[in-house]
Amino acid sequence: METLNHKEVINLLLQLASMLIMARVFSEIARKLKQPAVVGEILAGIILGPTILGMLMPDFYASLFSSHSMTNIALDGFVQIAVVLLLFIAGIEVELQVVWSQGKNALKIALASMILPIIAGFVVAYAFPEFLGVNINDRIVASTFFGLAISITALAVVARVLMDLNLFKTKTGLLIIAGAMVVDVVGWIVFSVILSLSESGKEGLGVWPTIGLTLFFTVFMLTGGKGLINRVLPWTNKNLAWPGGLLSLSLAICFLAASFTEFIGIHAIFGAFIIGVALGDSEHLTEKAKEILHQFINNIFAPIFFVSIGLKVNFIEAFDLGVVGVVVIVGLLTKYFGAYLGARFAGLKRNKSMVVGFGLSTRGSMDIILGLIALEYGMVSESLFIGLVILALLSSILSGPLMGWAENLKLSPSSK
Amino acid sequence: MYQKIGLALAFSPRMEALIAEAKRLVDLFDGELILIHVGVKTPELESRLSEIFDKHCSSLRRVKILWKEGKPAKQILETCAEEKVDLLILGALKKEGLLTYYLGSVARKIIRKANCSLLTLIEPRLETTAFSQVVINGTQLEITPKVIQRGIDFSKKVESKNVHILNEIKMYGLVMGTASEDSEDEVSGTRRKLVQDEIDYVEENLKGLDLGDLKINIKVTGGRWATELARYCEKINADLLVMGDDRKLNFFDRLFPHDLEDLLGNLPCNLLMIKS
Numbered sequence: 001m002e003t004l005n006h007k008e009v010i011n012l013l014l015q016l017a018s019m020l021i022m023a024r025v026f027s028e029i030a031r032k033l034k035q036p037a038v039v040g041e042i043l044a045g046i047i048l049g050p051t052i053l054g055m056l057m058p059d060f061y062a063s064l065f066s067s068h069s070m071t072n073i074a075l076d077g078f079v080q081i082a083v084v085l086l087l088f089i090a091g092i093e094v095e096l097q098v099v100w101s102q103g104k105n106a107l108k109i110a111l112a113s114m115i116l117p118i119i120a121g122f123v124v125a126y127a128f129p130e131f132l133g134v135n136i137n138d139r140i141v142a143s144t145f146f147g148l149a150i151s152i153t154a155l156a157v158v159a160r161v162l163m164d165l166n167l168f169k170t171k172t173g174l175l176i177i178a179g180a181m182v183v184d185v186v187g188w189i190v191f192s193v194i195l196s197l198s199e200s201g202k203e204g205l206g207v208w209p210t211i212g213l214t215l216f217f218t219v220f221m222l223t224g225g226k227g228l229i230n231r232v233l234p235w236t237n238k239n240l241a242w243p244g245g246l247l248s249l250s251l252a253i254c255f256l257a258a259s260f261t262e263f264i265g266i267h268a269i270f271g272a273f274i275i276g277v278a279l280g281d282s283e284h285l286t287e288k289a290k291e292i293l294h295q296f297i298n299n300i301f302a303p304i305f306f307v308s309i310g311l312k313v314n315f316i317e318a319f320d321l322g323v324v325g326v327v328v329i330v331g332l333l334t335k336y337f338g339a340y341l342g343a344r345f346a347g348l349k350r351n352k353s354m355v356v357g358f359g360l361s362t363r364g365s366m367d368i369i370l371g372l373i374a375l376e377y378g379m380v381s382e383s384l385f386i387g388l389v390i391l392a393l394l395s396s397i398l399s400g401p402l403m404g405w406a407e408n409l410k411l412s413p414s415s416k
Numbered sequence: 417m418y419q420k421i422g423l424a425l426a427f428s429p430r431m432e433a434l435i436a437e438a439k440r441l442v443d444l445f446d447g448e449l450i451l452i453h454v455g456v457k458t459p460e461l462e463s464r465l466s467e468i469f470d471k472h473c474s475s476l477r478r479v480k481i482l483w484k485e486g487k488p489a490k491q492i493l494e495t496c497a498e499e500k501v502d503l504l505i506l507g508a509l510k511k512e513g514l515l516t517y518y519l520g521s522v523a524r525k526i527i528r529k530a531n532c533s534l535l536t537l538i539e540p541r542l543e544t545t546a547f548s549q550v551v552i553n554g555t556q557l558e559i560t561p562k563v564i565q566r567g568i569d570f571s572k573k574v575e576s577k578n579v580h581i582l583n584e585i586k587m588y589g590l591v592m593g594t595a596s597e598d599s600e601d602e603v604s605g606t607r608r609k610l611v612q613d614e615i616d617y618v619e620e621n622l623k624g625l626d627l628g629d630l631k632i633n634i635k636v637t638g639g640r641w642a643t644e645l646a647r648y649c650e651k652i653n654a655d656l657l658v659m660g661d662d663r664k665l666n667f668f669d670r671l672f673p674h675d676l677e678d679l680l681g682n683l684p685c686n687l688l689m690i691k692s
Contacts, residue, residue, distance in 0.1 A: 093593075169586060286638075286639060291592040
C-alpha cells in the first residue's frame with residue numbers, strides 16, 4: 001500500500017487544520033451575525049482558496065494547497081467522505097412520520113416548489129446554454145440539472161431559521177419542514193435518474209438498468225431495508241458499546257450503501273442519503289444518537305466540505321455578473337412563487353403562504369453539493385457554479401428576515 | 417360522558433369477561449349497553465349469550481342485543497353509526513405463546529374508520545380491570561386537547577390513582593443538531609426551553625379541567641411518540657393508554673406504517689382511542 005511521505009503527512013495535517021480553524025472563525029462570525037454556519041464556512045473557503053489567499057500570498061497558498069499532489073488526493077478523499085456523510089445526515093433529518101402527519105398539503109407545497117424552478121431553470125438553461133455555461137453537448141441533462149439545483153431546499157438551515165423565529169412547532173413551520181423533507185427525497189431521486197442519463201455518467205450499468213436499480217434500491221431501503229434495520233438496531237443498542245457501536249456500524253452501512261449506488265452508476269451520495277432516511281426513520285435510532293451524529297458530522301466533516309468549495313474555484317476570475325444575476329433572480333423568484341402557490345393551493349392564508357415561500361427558498365448545503373457534482377461532471381461552468389453558491393448564500397441570509405416579516409404581516413381581510 | 421356503550425362480541429373464550437367489563441362501564445357512566453354480534457343467529461349461540469347475560473347484566477335497565485349478518489367490520493361500523501354508540505369496546509388478540517397483544521384486521525379496520533371512541537381491552541377480567549395507572553398521549557396534535565380532557569374525565573370515573581401525560585419533543589435530534597452551532601450555555605438553554613415548552617403545552621390544556629383526586633405526572637420525551645408511549649406504558653406497568661386519532665388512513669399508511677399503526681401492532685396495555 002502506497003503511503004504519504006513525511007512532508008505530505010505534514011502538508012495534509014496543515015491543510016485540515018487551516019480549513020477547520022478558518023471554518024470555525026468564520027462560522028463564529030456568522031453566528032454573531034445570526035447567520036447559518038454554512039455561510040461562514042463557504043466564506044472561509046473563498047478566503048483560504050485561490051480567490052483571496054492565492055491572490056494575496058500566492059507562494060504561501062501554493063505551498064499549502066498545491067505543492068504535493070498525493071496530499072491533494074488524500075484531501076479529496078476526506079472531502080468525498082465529508083459529502084457522503086453530509087448526505088447521510090441529510091437523510092437522517094428526513095422523518096417520514098412528519099411527512100405523513102402533514103399529509104397531502106406538504107406534498108402539494110413541495111412539488112409546486114420544485115416543479116416551477118425545475119421548468120424555469122430548464123427553459124433558461126436550454127435556451128441560453130452558452131451564456132449560462134451549460135454543457136452544450138449534454139444540453140437536456142445539464143439544463144435539467146440546473147433546474148434541479150435551484151429547486152432544492154436546505155432542511156437543516158430552514159429548521160434553524162424556524163427555531164430562531166419560534167415557528168418550528170407551528171402548523172406553518174411543520175408544513176415547511178415536511179415540505180423540505182419531501183423536496184429532499186424527490187430531489188435526490190430525480191438527481192440520481194438524471195445523473196444516469198448524462199453522457200459523463202455512463203460508467204455504470206447503462207441507463208435503464210441504472211434507473212431500475214435506483215428505484216428498486218430506494219423502495220427496498222424504505223421498506224425491507226428499514227425492517228432489517230429495525231431488527232438489527234435493538235440488538236446493537238443492547239449488546240454493543242453505546243454510542244460507539246451504533247456510530248461505527250451506522251457509518252459502515254452508510255459507506256456500504258454509498259459504494260453500491262456508486263457501483264450502479266449513480267453517485268455515492270444517493271446511497272448515503274437513502275440509507276440515512278431508512279435509518280433515521282427507525283424508532284430504534286434514538287434522538288440522542290441522532291444528536292451525536294449531527295454534532296460529529298456538522299462540526300467536523302461539514303466545515304471540511306464547505307471550505308473545500310472555495311479551494312476548487314476562483315470566485316473572482318470565474319465571476320460573471322450576468323450569470324450570477326440570472327441564477328439568483330430565477331432561483332429566488334421561481335422557488336418562492338412555486339412554494340407560495342403550493343401553499344395557497346393547500347389552503348393556507350396569504351401571509352402564511354408567503355412564510356412557506358420564503359422558508360422553502362432557503363438553500364445552503366444540498367444545492368451546493370448538486371452544483372459541485374454538476375461542475376465535476378462538466379455539466380456546468382465555474383461561473384454557473386458560483387451563481388449557485390451565491391444563490392445559496394443570499395437565500396440563507398435573507399430567508400430568516402423575510403419569513404419574520406411575512407409572519408408579522410397584517411393583511412386586510414379581503415386579501416387573505 | 418359515554419351514554420351508549422357498544423360491545424363487539426365474537427363468542428370467544430373471553431366473551432364473558434368482556435361482557436362483565438362492559439357492564440361495569442355502563443354502570444359507571446349510567447348508560448345503555450348495545451351488544452353487537454356479526455354472524456348467523458343460532459339457538460345454541462343465543463342460549464350461550466343469554467346464560468352469560470343473565471349472570472352479569474340482569475340488573476341493567478337499558479340493553480340491546482343486535483345480531484347482524486355480513487362483513488364484520490362494516491356491520492359493526494354501521495350499527496355503531498345507526499345506534500349512535502359513543503364508546504365501542506373491543507377485545508385484543510394475544511400473540512401465540514407470548515405475553516404481547518395486538519389488534520386483528522377487523523378491529524384495525526374498525527379503529528381506522530369508526531367515528532366513536534374505542535376501548536380495546538387486552539386481558540378482560542370477570543372481576544373487571546382496575547385502571548389505576550393511566551397514560552395519556554399529550555403530544556402536540558390537533559386532537560390532543562380533547563384527548564387530555566376525555567382522558568381525565570374517564571380516569572376520574574374509573575377512579576384511577578395516577579395519570580401520566582406524556583409529551584414528546586418533535587424532531588429533537590434535528591433541533592439539537594442545528595443548535596450545536598451555539599455555545600454550551602445556549603445549547604443547554606435550548607434543551608431546557610424545549611422541555612419547558614412541552615410542559616407548558618400540557619399545563620395549558622389542563623387549565624380549567626376538574627382533576628378531582630387524580631395525581632398528574634407530566635413527562636417529556638424525545639423520539640417518536642408511539643414508541644415512547646409504548647415504552648413508558650411498559651415501564652410503569654400502565655393499565656390504560658389514552659390517545660386520539662382523527663386521520664383517515666390510506667394505502668401509504670400501510671406501506672410506511674405511522675405511529676398509530678406501530679402501536680396497534682403491539683399493544684402495551686388497554687387502549688382508549690378518542691375520536692374527534
